[in-house]
Amino acid sequence: MLRSIVRKLLELLLFILLLSFISFCLLKLLPGDPVRSILRVDDVAVSNVQIEAMRTELGLNESLIVQYGIWLRQMLQLNLGDSYITSRPVITEFIEKLPYTLMLTLGSLLVMLIIAIPFGTLSAIYANRWIDKLSRLFSLLGSAMPSFWLGLLLIQLFAVKLQILPPMGEGSILHLIIPSLTLGIAMSAVYVRMIRASLIESAGQDFVASARARGIHPIRLFIFHTFRHSLVPLVTILSESIGSLLGGTVVIEVLFAYPGLGQWVVNAITARDYPVIQGYTLLMSCFVISINMAVEVSYRWINPQIARRGKLKS
């Protein structure tokens, strides 16, 4: 048990190392000169002498391996370098923006659950009735709709026509509502069907039949047996889709001018702010991978069968 966790952690470390090297090389090979974009900020003509001096100052004249070594050493001290544009440490900016993105993510998860659980449950109970057909239509349309378009329509509805919510920016909990709704509706399109399928599948299991035979009240049976059982696959899928959820926040944050990580990295991309892009990619990947691994390890605790099966395979 402990050994498998340690092995997972070592694998994780190796993977992050590999990832950091690839992302480092990639950034160096790509077109676009950061020195020019930094100097361009002041909007004055730049001389070659200035460019050269700046290059030496940023360490861009060293060889690629040396640059990577320096960068890696700094990274181990959690020093991801300074942003070329704002001259502030990348890690500080990341921590500043993180709560905004987390708030948006949690908000959309909440919206998703509020829509998907009742809708999915009802369409499982009344399978092939009108509510089920409605939820099928909803999920077909929802998963075909570009999320940013939905966002624009919601802005139009709530902020322009009804004027009850602020259209964009941040500041209060009200600013979170439209972005969360946008992402949440897009997500719930998938989960409604998943909850339905999962519930129908668990309702056919033997333990549900035996619980029913013991005379457990139908509502109790549904909540504590069927529903609980169907949550397990849901959590797996949720943890797997955390990456695409975080990716989805990028477009939505830009759309709503919301000051989270997505907006931050898109601005960095346009300005060719290498340290920020690198830091973002690395930290996000680590975040997503850690969540996936944590879920995987927690399954080994819950269900020893998985661990044993894994051993048999290898």
Next chain:
Amino acid sequence: MRSTAALKQQSGKRRIKYTTLLLFVLVIMVIIMTPEITPQDANKLIIGNRLLGPSSEHLLGTDHLGRDLLSRMIAGVRTTVGTSLLILSISMVIGVTLGLLTGFLGGLYDRMFKRIVDAFMTLPDYIFAIVLSGLLGPGFLNLLFAVIAVKWVGYARLVRSTVLQEKEKDYIKLAELAGVPALRIVKKHLLPRVMGNVFVLAALDLGKIILIIASLSYLGLGPQPPTAEWGSMLNEGRVYFNTAPHLMLAPGIAIMITVLIANICGDRLRDKLDVRMKKGA
């Protein structure tokens, strides 16, 4: 014995199937014949005609630069859907080739390949595509490259795992014993086995790729103006929602319908192949 209700339902299903197939063929034809069927030049600016509503001359109205919206929508089929199909086919070719090779050869290459594929799979693909295309700079080819870089892995992994399963079966072992050359085994036996799964994955992927392309273009990372692309048209039309809502509605609805068709096709294909697999077992 089948009841009439069941028969009715089946014919309804068949109707849906043919409708989706017909729509798919229609889309392909539009992609091929774009220049012939656009009623007006998609990029011709007539400033005097800006933001007109739908009329007999401009069926969907005009945009903020006086361009005919219907023509731009049709031109957009080629950019948005055509690019997606191109990305899909290139990713399929790369993924299937690599998956077949490493899965069949096995050994060290296969283990190395598995590590690489696992690494790619854990990366959040959407974020990776945005960062990559952003860094390469906006443009059609860079967008193509960025999305392919993210998408080929799924096919490679699927093909590899199918090949690993099939390789253990008797008919492959028999062919090996009979001295059939490896390349021929791969081509005659493994490839046809793999392609069913690959097509299902591809059909289900198409919608996702269209959505990724549209959102990258919306962020300004896709084909540059004046190229008509549904995502970037949404970005251009956003400002004029109050005065000219058709600028936002048309591309959005177009994206939605196309993705819807792709998803329905994918679902049907999956159901159909699943049935066949059950029959075979």
